Amino acid sequence: MITRLIGKLTFWKALGIVFILGGLVSGAARFIFGLGATTHLSDSTPWGVWIGFDVVTGVGLAAGGFTLCGIVYIFNIKRFKPIVRPTVLTAFLGYLLVVVGLMFDLGRPWAIWHAIVMWNPHSVMFEVAWCVMLYTTVLALEFSPVLLERFHLTKALKVVKAITIPLVIAGILLSMLHQSSLGSLYLIVPEKMHPFWYSPMLPVFFFVSALAVGMGMTIVESYLSARAFNKTLETPLLKDLSRMMVGVASVYVMMRFLDMLHGNKFALVGWNMESGMLALEMALFFAIPLVVHNVRFGQTRLGMFLGAMSVVLGFVTNRLNVAMTSLERYYGNVYFPSIGELFVTAAVVSAGFWIFSLAVKHLPIFVDAHEEKDMVRLTPVMRPVVEEPRTAASAQA
């Protein structure tokens, strides 16, 4: 039994198990011993990797849901429909895991419900809290047809399908508010942030970059799913998505360039950590995908995947730069997460992959447009010859 299980173990499964076990132990330690004892967070660095990566980055990486729903249901470009379900699942899981990550970071996670009844409409946090709650509910409803189909609940399915368009519109509105309000969070610390990343335009930057990474994540997730679950890759759709992704990333970089120009920020460019991180961010988010998209290799499946992956990594760099790199010089201390913080974050990401693969195995996530429907089996089905059981009477006869 154990030998069979080990035989089925791949490198990624083994790594996932290590991360999840490490995360469980570290998570338990955080709740038993408290934040101070188990993390490298302090009064000068109250927001570490759990906020910077799990929340600020995680929400952005889940942006594919509203981007693709908008393309399919609002702009009525129906040919993207085959990839809507896996994308909505990714977004739904992304938001659920953001909430899980947040529970580790909050000092008193049991008071999280206070935002529902103790309103403070002047706080950006209030907007973020409500947007996360409402959009997670919307995503749950957008994803519900998959479960209803699986369990043949036709009446409920009809009701959900009837409200698809209002749901999608609500989802897009909430996401626009939410993605941008994460940027607004940092508007309150202009004197602490490095000018490369502080801008009154931060909410707009956050929203536009989320649009690009939403498409990038859809390409990455489609490529990995096609490979892992032997599904047909919707190559022509992903090519179009890849083109749009590079287009939106170009618009974003143009906006950042103008912001740098008007704020005289180019004078700060030099041989320092911030300039290097800005260059890395721009190379990954814009320059590499642009080059990859315009060479022949970029039109292959692997090329599209690597181009999209570069956008995703560029996005992650940007969010971590905003949340951490930009504040390091002001505080004068360099924060690096503890091993427990890293394990929890890695466990949250691994759990996301694991739940996604379970969902794909057991639910109708991928609607195969070309696969089974068009298949013709050439070999005639061999019917087994069943012998009549021999009774005593027939034996005598």
Place this chain on the structure above:
Amino acid sequence: MVALAVILFAITLLTIDLVIQARQKKYPLMSPSLRSSEKADVVRMPKSVFFHPAHTWARMEGADSVTVGLDDFIQKAVGAIDKVYLPMIGQKVKQGDPVITVHHGDRKLMLVAPISGTVFALNNDVLDNPALIAANPYEEGWLFRLEPELLANSLSLLTIAENAVSWIRTEAMRFREFLAGQTLQHATLGATMLDGGVPVANSLEYLDDSSLRKFEDQFLR
């Protein structure tokens, strides 16, 4: 600092993944099981496509545009296609004219145009990367587009939907009998037929040049 560490970690994982993928390509037994469309005795026959008896297809894209390609049955029988030669843009082709050439190693086969018309677009992606035909001969693996002439006449020879499915089954049996006739000359082929199925994938690889020409005459004209 954290951003740099996260990105370096992600790039390391990506590199490991690319290495694992490269190893799986080198040693296919380590790869997951085949997709149904890749199985030897299964062919894709979309219901929206008209099939020519010589294993090419045509799909109407509008009043003045028909997309043309070769069917899944033939691409499987040929095996990995290394090169494709297509008619030139502006060239007039007649239904049944051999205008498509596919190469597998040093073997080549000529396939016919499914309908008559004037070629106005070629699939450059397929010319650069013929593996796209195997990925999906009806979508990214299309070959060229033409402006049709005498369309009603051309279509009368083609089959579609349920008729195409019956035709391909008959064709598969005819192919099996053809291969059985060749087996006497080429013992290696027998091994592929022992399970009683219809051996489609790569079967043409085992035929010598004269058998291949016979195949071309009997199936591709």
